[in-house]
Amino acid sequence: MSNGYGGGFDHSMGEGGFSNDNASSQGSAVRSSMTPVTIKQINDASQPIPDANFSVYNVELNMISFVGVLRKVDVQTSAVVLTVEDGSGSIELRKWINASVSTPEAEAEKYSNDINKYVHVGGALKxxxxxxxxxxxxxxxxxxxxxxxxxxxxxIENHLKKQGVTAKPKVKEGSDGGSLFVPETAGNSMEDRALQVIRQYSNTMLEGVPATFVAQKLNISPEQAKAYCDGLSDAGQVYIGTDDTSYICI
Structure with missing residues (x-):
């Protein structure tokens, strides 16, 4: 298994993977056609007719990529089965082994160091x-x-685009007289105000807007701010950042 991540799909995948034998322009086309997804999207996807491409909420899933934690490696007669989960669900990845090239045991050994670690996966959903x-x-x-x-x-961005959701104009800090409350066209609940803070600062706080920061901006307790932010997360309006006390909104 390659230890690189960024640009990983530029390399030859070897047995059972993509190949860089074609022209570089063809490789770029393959990479650009990959749809970033969560495992929940994969598990929720369906086919309109047998052998058609899978789709979920207007997102067509053919060549896909996702990130998750490798939890299990099973050796079978002619394949290695990898179980990967990302917090939204889990899925099995089956890598067939050419007996003239390697063995399932040898292939499984390649993944031993990545068990319980994050991996990036790409392939065709079938x-x-x-x-x-x-x-x-x-x-x-x-x-x-x-x-x-x-x-x-x-x-998330790809999903929202497929639903017809477009980015809202960014609000410059202080453009509303220093108030961070949402505009009159939106709701004025505390959750709405918390959402406005997270939306405004997500572009600069790339690891997530802390609940304590939201609390300061709204003059409420950290516990109240976290409760409002968790409510927004449960409703799918914000995404958990690098830890469960920070939040991101696209």
Missing amino acids: EFQGKKNVQNVAVYSVTDHNQVLYHNLSA
């Missing part, structure tokens, strides 16, 4: 024996945890 499975799968170690957050934000 169905195998009635279960969703990623074929032609490529798995890379994640060495920069910023890539985990970046991927999840990319998946």
Whole structure:
């Protein structure tokens, strides 16, 4: 398994993966066609007709990529099965082994150092024996945890675009006389005000807007701020940052 992450899909995937034997322009086309997703999106996806591409909430899933933690490696007769979970769900990845090239045991050994660590996965979403499975799968170690957050934000952005949600204009600090309350066109509840703070500062606080910062801006207790932020997270309006006390809004 490659230990690189950024640009990992530029390299040859070897047996069962993508190949860089084609022209670089073709490789770029493959990478650009990958849809960033969460495992929940994969598990919720369905096919309109047999053998058609999977889709979920207007997002077509063919060549996909996701980030998760490698939890289990199983050796089978002619394949290695990897179990990956990302907090939203889990999925099995089946890598078929060419007996003339290697053995399942040897291939499984390549992943031993990545168990309970983040990996980046790419491949084609298919169905195998009635279960969703990623074929032609490529798995890379994640060495920069910023890539985990970046991927999840990319998946959220792609999902919102497919729903027709466009980015709102950024509000300059102080442009409303110093008030961080939401405009009259939006709700004026404390959750709405917390959302406005998170939305305004997510662009500069890339690891997440702390609940304590929201509390300061709204002149409420940290406990109250976290409760409002958690409510926004449960409603899917914000995303948990690098820890469970910081929040991001696209």
